[in-house]
Amino acid sequence: MKKNLLIILLLLLIASSQLFAQNVIVNNNLTFGTVYPGIPKTISKATAGFAAEFYVSGTAGSEITIDLALPTYMNVGSSNMQVIFQETDCAIDTSATPDQTNPEFNNLDPWHTLTYRIGSNGLYLWLGGIIVPGLSQNEGSYASNIVITVTYTGN
Amino acid sequence: MCKLNKNVFLILALFVAMIALGTPTAVQAQDVAAGSATATVQTPLTVTASAALVFGTIFQGVASSVAETNANAGVFTITGQATSGISIYLQLPDYMSTATGDDRMVITFSTTDCGVDTSANVDPTAATGYLNQNPYNLPTGVVIGGAGQTGLFLGGSVNPSVDQTAGAYTADIILTVAYNGA
Numbered sequence: 356m357k358k359n360l361l362i363i364l365l366l367l368l369i370a371s372s373q374l375f376a377q378n379v380i381v382n383n384n385l386t387f388g389t390v391y392p393g394i395p396k397t398i399s400k401a402t403a404g405f406a407a408e409f410y411v412s413g414t415a416g417s418e419i420t421i422d423l424a425l426p427t428y429m430n431v432g433s434s435n436m437q438v439i440f441q442e443t444d445c446a447i448d449t450s451a452t453p454d455q456t457n458p459e460f461n462n463l464d465p466w467h468t469l470t471y472r473i474g475s476n477g478l479y480l481w482l483g484g485i486i487v488p489g490l491s492q493n494e495g496s497y498a499s500n501i502v503i504t505v506t507y508t509g510n
Numbered sequence: 511m512c513k514l515n516k517n518v519f520l521i522l523a524l525f526v527a528m529i530a531l532g533t534p535t536a537v538q539a540q541d542v543a544a545g546s547a548t549a550t551v552q553t554p555l556t557v558t559a560s561a562a563l564v565f566g567t568i569f570q571g572v573a574s575s576v577a578e579t580n581a582n583a584g585v586f587t588i589t590g591q592a593t594s595g596i597s598i599y600l601q602l603p604d605y606m607s608t609a610t611g612d613d614r615m616v617i618t619f620s621t622t623d624c625g626v627d628t629s630a631n632v633d634p635t636a637a638t639g640y641l642n643q644n645p646y647n648l649p650t651g652v653v654i655g656g657a658g659q660t661g662l663f664l665g666g667s668v669n670p671s672v673d674q675t676a677g678a679y680t681a682d683i684i685l686t687v688a689y690n691g692a
Contacts, residue, residue: 379543387549391594391689396549407545429547438547486549494553494591498546506540 377413377473379505385484393490400446400483401456407482408455409503413473418510421447421469421480426499429486434493439485440465446481449474455481470508552591553658557687560632561585563664571672578625578665579641583634586662586685590654595692598652598662600624600645603681606668613675618667619645625663628655634663653692 385407390396398405411419423445428435443462449471450459458481463469465482482501563584568574576582590596605614622642626649629638640649645664654660662685 377539377541379541381543381545384545385547387547389552390549391552391591391691392554394689394691407547409543409545411541426547429549431551436549436551484547486547488549488551491554492551494551496548496550498548501545501547502542503545504540504542 377411377417377419377505377507379409379411379503381503382408382410385482385501387484387486390486390488392488392492392494395485395487397485398483400444400481401458402483403455406455407501409480409482411473411478411480411505413477413507415473415475418470418472418508419478420506420508421471422504422506423465423482424500424502424504425465426501429497429499431493431495431497434495434497436489436492436497437487438499439487440482441485442466444483445469447471448479449477451476453479455479552594552689553589555588555590555596555654555687555689557685558587558589559584559683559685560587560661563666563683565666565668568668568670570670570674573667573669575667576665578623578663579634579637580665581635583625584664584666584683585632585634586664587632588654588660588662588685588687589658590687590689592654592656592658594654595690596652596654596660597650597688597690598626598648599686600648600662600664601682601684601686602645602666603683606679606681608675608677608679613677613679615671615674615679616669617681618669619664620667621646623665624648626652627661627663628653629661630655630657630659632659632661634661637661637663651692 386405400406425440429438442464445463445465446458447460448458564582607614621644624643624645625637626640627637
């Protein structure tokens, strides 16, 4: 009897923990591909395969905050290249049928905390950007990190 | 019976503790993922005036021409990312001037005075590719050659007047090159 009750208690504890478990993953990195010195290049948030795509899973209906730590430069060795994120470069879709080209919430500012509720199919976030290589930009493969932090608000 | 009550009490106490302590921690749960932005920058362009357009010695009243395939043609060397498309633009003078600026001489460029060679060749006498091109309207579709270099050759004509002041005349010829993303 005591053993059974302890097992039930343990299951309840596990269930309680899983109820609020969440996860954010990177489905696609922001990929500018080949660029030429002196020619800025824009990747739209609506361009699948090139725009960054993050996916948040968790309890449907739960409110979360999303914070993006965005770079201002990309680097290779000691060379830097400016990368710009405009105040409309982000989009989110929490619907059951997420659509990158026609997202539920469009033209969001990636520099500010975003607060949304996780949908039945999770939450998709897309991010575009612009890079501005200089006329004498050193050749090479440039990269920088984009860090996304997702936090439950408890609401 | 007493033992059972004790167990029930213990379970309830733990359950309340779990709700009180465990759940708030979970509600504030946070997750972090690190993506990246990536780009591959191609070789920067360089433009070098490898050889001046040289008319040499000329005489008052006698026009002189240099073909773009002549050894005295002007030569520009462009280097960059092999096979990448470029746009090229020549800014050509209307006159050449003496060093003191006290006289000037007409210089002209015909619609066939330019050649663009996308091989690694920088010898105008061996020019291939885009020959007899209009220097005021250079061809589109030009690329950096497979060896990472393209040559531009420029001829022209001078028309000294019958009372042209003797001396050395010069003028600037400016070539602007930019990647066009093609």
